[in-house]
Amino acid sequence: MTESNKQLQYEELSLLISMFNDNEFKWVGNQDQLEHWKSALDKFMSIHDVSGLDVSPFRFRILLDMGENWFNVFLPCRYPEIRPECYFSSDTVTKLTWTEINQEIENKLNERCDGGWCRFSILFRTFGVTLNHHHIKSFLQQRDIAETSIPELPQIDEKKECSFKICRILIWTHHLLSFEKRKCICRWANELGIWGFSKPGYPGIIIVEGLYDNVQDYISRLKSLRWQAITILSEESEVIYNLPLHDHDKFIKIRLGRIKPGVSEFECMSEISSKMKEAGLEEMFLSAMKINKKSDKSLT
CATH class of the missing domain: 3.10.110.10 (Ubiquitin Conjugating Enzyme)
Incomplete structure (x- = not known):
């Protein structure tokens, strides 16, 4: 060798x-x-x-x-x-x-x-x-x-029209220390109108939510940076029907009352875990990070 x-x-x-x-x-x-x-x-x-x-x-x-x-x-x-x-x-x-x-x-x-x-x-x-x-x-x-199971034909409701699609992702990186990367994480979220949280250090965690196409653009931008390792641990999406596009922010779970889009940075896992629980996304966070609920209180 x-x-x-x-x-x-x-x-x-x-x-x-x-x-x-x-x-x-x-x-x-x-x-x-x-x-x-x-x-x-x-x-x-x-x-x-x-x-x-x-x-x-x-x-x-x-x-x-x-x-x-x-x-x-x-x-x-x-x-x-x-x-x-x-x-x-x-x-x-x-x-x-x-x-x-x-x-x-x-x-x-x-x-x-x-x-x-x-x-x-x-x-x-x-x-x-x-x-x-x-x-x-x-x-x-x-x-x-x-x-x-026996496969069933999809049920189509012709009265419904897809208005927009919401996407949320949880990204894991080997580490997140660079101030330039941290500025990009926040700046691009503002530009694309998406909300989220991040945690610098070892490992780095980035969680964002917004319109599907904007989130995919955000992912592409992040992956264009140089990382030792980066991967998407969890991705969820949902389609909203019969509503105007400008109402999409009402369906952003991790917005949590904030007025302007952007990424809020937290120092430890427990803070992000608390925010995800508040947003009703605790299971997504714990499952992606492979954390048992019993040990959640000891997150640092």
Whole structure:
């Protein structure tokens, strides 16, 4: 393993571990391997130097939120120069489903690694595995719905006309320290007429809500900035019928009585959690941040 590959692997794993709790992210190996992996990563996260950190190739698995269904990952020594090995395992699905899901994983890996995984940006490498995890989770949910319910034709009310669409998103970043980025977050929200909250530091959190097209524009602008890692953890939308467009701000839940659009900055998670609860969006926040309600009071 080259020093460059090793550095990228440790950076990626440290970020992945921060995205999943202990019940969702599991190392796969013997006790010595587990201890070496954990010790090496602890050292890396404290000194950000891979010199002398020689361990066997990493193996881990991520729990899909549907019983004992796992997404398994093996990172070869030369990763990310070469593709990772990924496969689905389960004790609850049929052999046909198991085969289809693993074929889907193979197809996605081939698509994303075509031409060399090493040519992807560090952002894509960081979340390539996570994106695959969410894709297969969605695939499982769709199969479960298809196998347990009878599809119905959509009911169309011809009297209703779509007036506008509201969208709200929660964005996670590895960190948010740059004053220039923080100014952009606030300035662009004002320009696009959207409301929201943000929290600088480690990690950075940005939550905004507004007209769908404006929110999508906002996302594009944010992603055009340089980030170590950025991803959308949650996105919700709703269509409002038979109302004039200028009334859309009445349906912005996180507006909370504010007159002018914009992003309010808070110093800690607990403040944002409190605002989301006040807006009736507590479940969205807790689910996206993988926080149990019992531990919500201890957020910092």
